[in-house]
Amino acid sequence: MATYVIGDLQGCLTPLIELLKQIDYRQEDDQLWFAGDLINRGPESLETLRFVKSLGDNAKVILGNHDLHLIAVAHGHSTLKRSDTLLEILSARDRDELIEWLRQQPLCHYDESLNTIMTHAGVPPCWTLSQTLELAKEVENQLKGNRVDDFLAVMYGNKPRMWEDSLAGMDRLRAITNYLTRMRFCDPNSKLDLKSKEGPNTAQAGYAPWFTYPSKLPENCHIVFGHWAALEGITNQDKIHALDTGCVWGGSLTALRLEDKQSFSTPCSTNRKSL
Template identity: 40%
Template sequence: MAIYLVGDIQGCCKELTALLAQVKFSPEHDKLYLAGDLVARGPDSLDTLRLVKSLGKSAKVVLGNHDLHLLAVHAGIRKEKASDHLSKLLAAPDIDELMDWLASQPLLQKVAHSNLVADSKSKVKHAYISHAGISPQWDLLTAKKQAKFVHQRLASNERSYWLSVMYGDEANSWSEAKTDIEKFKFSINALTRMRYCFQDGSLEFTQNKAPDKNDNLNTLNQDSIENIVPWFELSETINQTPWVFGHWASLMGNASHPNIYPLDTGCVWGNHLTMLRWHDKKYFTQIAENKA
């Protein structure tokens, strides 16, 4: 069994299909972890969801912010954006089935060991995957607990209610999240929207550019924002626990911390889709056919 991890697909189904063929992916023997944002802005969101769903237990999904937006649109909570190219998906005869499947997916997954890695005495550490990363204000136990908290509510009969309360930039500090709704919002923001944080670990939502090669953030035109750093520069958890994430296309797979694996390389923007084979850390890429 080989384990593969892939970055944000965003409806780029042809590129995903080509990557799976490139690595000779076998649903019977291999596992595919997907870092969220399966849909939106690309041309084939419907085909992407159908393909991933058809892989059954061999596909391990975490939800991204665009996936959550789709669920909110389907529930009538948010309006469809023309730039998301979701009309074909929303009009599909199996849309309800697809949305129930999508809503049942978690926000955090533990990456299982491959049988291509040595036995239980191996020093290879378990990794985790989430769309945006792990909040510097959380340890691993808290992240797992909060991801489960969100998952249970989105997979419940009260899905529409929880989707309706998930929005809000004000939920940016874990220490200030007291109620279930505040904790839900913060967890959504931390696991699916986070890129930069302030020095105290609270979340900053306006910047999406990558730091320059010297981690100098002065290039971000942040006249009113100071002292922000990439979340992974503050997280203690990733010093011990490898972390795989997507969401931050401008990083183009590059980050300063050796224990993280950013996989969003902007396929939907005309760059390429990236897949990582876990046991030997080999990367595979597929050039984008289109540009959003």
């Protein structure tokens, strides 16, 4: 049995099928982890969502910012952007079933036996392992519960930018969401810069990629994440693995086998969506 973590699909089902052939994926033996952003911007968002859902217990899925955006649009708390490719999902006969399934997915997955934690954007330097799991659960409970609309109505926004244990209410939930699904750069105190989105060398003064700071996670814990295509899969950190290699932008789709940390990828140059 093998466990493969796959980076941002963003509606690129055809490359995913090719990648599964390359790794000789066997549904009865292997497990797939998906690091968020299953959909949007790519040409096959509906088919991708249906396929990953069909994997059932063989897939561990976490939510990314694009997945949350779909949920917010479906609930009437946001509108489609020009670059979105979500209309097919929103018009599908099984729309409600797909949105409800997505709403039940977590923001974080941790496997003790593999000593690996997966979130979409990473883990801020100021959080411990137990704290990360507990804080993720706070947002997950809100998404799954009857007050989901209260959260979605105020989910968007860049503030508060720095974590404090005293944060409460929707500010607290928004901060957790931003750390787990939107983070790229922060300062030594984990204060976020959510406006800079390019490569790791483009940080504003006083900021750096979140993974360059000392972590409060256990020393041997591995982090797998997506979200930041401009990294091109490179963190220069032995235990921190970036898996968004820009499939939807003409890059590649990448899978990491957790048991031996071997990486596999398939080119996606024919799948770039014109924006």
